[in-house]
Amino acid sequence: MAWLTVRSNDGADPLSSEDLLDFRFNGEEFRLRDRQRGIRKPRQLRSALSLTTVYRPEGANRPYEDAIHSDGRVRYKWRGTNPLHAENRALREAMRQQKPLIWFHGVGDGYYQAIYPVFLVAEEPELQQFVVATDGTQDIPVAPASVAEEALRRYVERTTLARVHQPVFRSMVMRAYETRCAVCELKHGQLLDAAHITPDSHAEGIAAVTNGLALCKIHHSAFDARILGIDPNYTVHIRPDLLDEIDGPMLRYGLQERHGQQLMALPKLRSERPDRQRLEHSFERFRAG
Incomplete structure (x- = not known):
């Protein structure tokens, strides 16, 4: 995980399948994820090491935003339907020992956002899945049906969205826009944000590429402050x-x-370009402001 932190720029950048092959342990190649399976159980370990969720293009089944349930925690499906499958046993052992896992979330073909550490906190055999905590709350005891339980549920949901959706959303948007600001084409990733068209605080503010824009920090701030608007035809408005103000060169x-x-x-794939209906609603807010 320390190696991943360095290679991913402290979790800001996705890694390719080839990048992940560079990892060595005791001088030998050691795979962090399985190329063919979703669950990685190295022969040297008693429990699983990592989980993988493959990339799903826009409109494909099982979008990643559906992986977070109403309690704010992620569900990860068994391998197959046999509870005694070796990989399911490896996950169960990780849960029993409370071992930290790495979750590789696909953000493009062959590219993964590493989210870690995550912990398995429960199993739901009737649904053939494990419950995953991504926010460090796996050891917090809370009395059932208490005020604290409801507060914790809201906290977990909020922090899970931040921990999982935001880096995955950013990586998908940056890939689609080839790390360029949509408004000015600035190409320095450290100065770019993945902006939501429909705010993520809104019920419809999903973390999907079509609800995103790659914007430099000045244009992101201007967009959120309704100083800058973008109409459904992808035209910029100030x-x-x-327009009549006189200030420095930035203005x-x-x-x-x-x-x-x-x-x-704009994204090369038309299916990943900003949703025009979302832009229309956003542009109405800009004009009203």
Whole structure:
């Protein structure tokens, strides 16, 4: 996990399948994830080491946002239907020993966001799945049906969304936009954000590429503050009162001169481009502001 932290820029960047092959343990190749299976159980260990959720394109079945349930925790399916399958036993052993696991979440073909450590906290045999805690709350005792339980449930749901959805969402958006700001085409990843068109605090604010825009930090702030709007035809608009203002070069070149211009970067796949209906609703909020 320390190696992953370094290689992924402290969890900010996804890793390719080839990147993951570079890991060595005691000088020997040691695979962190299984190329063919979702559960990695090295022969050297008694329990599982990692889980993998493969990438699903827009519109495909089982989108990753459905993996988080109403209690805020993730469900991970058994391997097959046999509870005694070796990989299911390896997960059960990790749960029994409370071993930390790595969760590799696919964000593109052959690219994975590493989320770690995660812990298995329960098993739901009737649904053939394990319950995964991603936020460090696996050891917090709470009395059932208490006020504290409800508060913890909300905390877990909020932190799970932040811990899982945000880095996965960012990686998917950056891949789709080839790490370029949609408004100005800035290419420095450290200065780019994955912005939601429909806010993630909204019930419809799903963490999907079509609800995202790669924006530099100035354009992201301007978008959220309704200084900058984007209409359904992908045209940039600047709030009218700012167009007459005189200030420094950032206002002139970064905002005023983008008014009426098309977005400079869009995903190559049409299926990953910003949803026009979401942009229409966002643009209405911009005009009302």
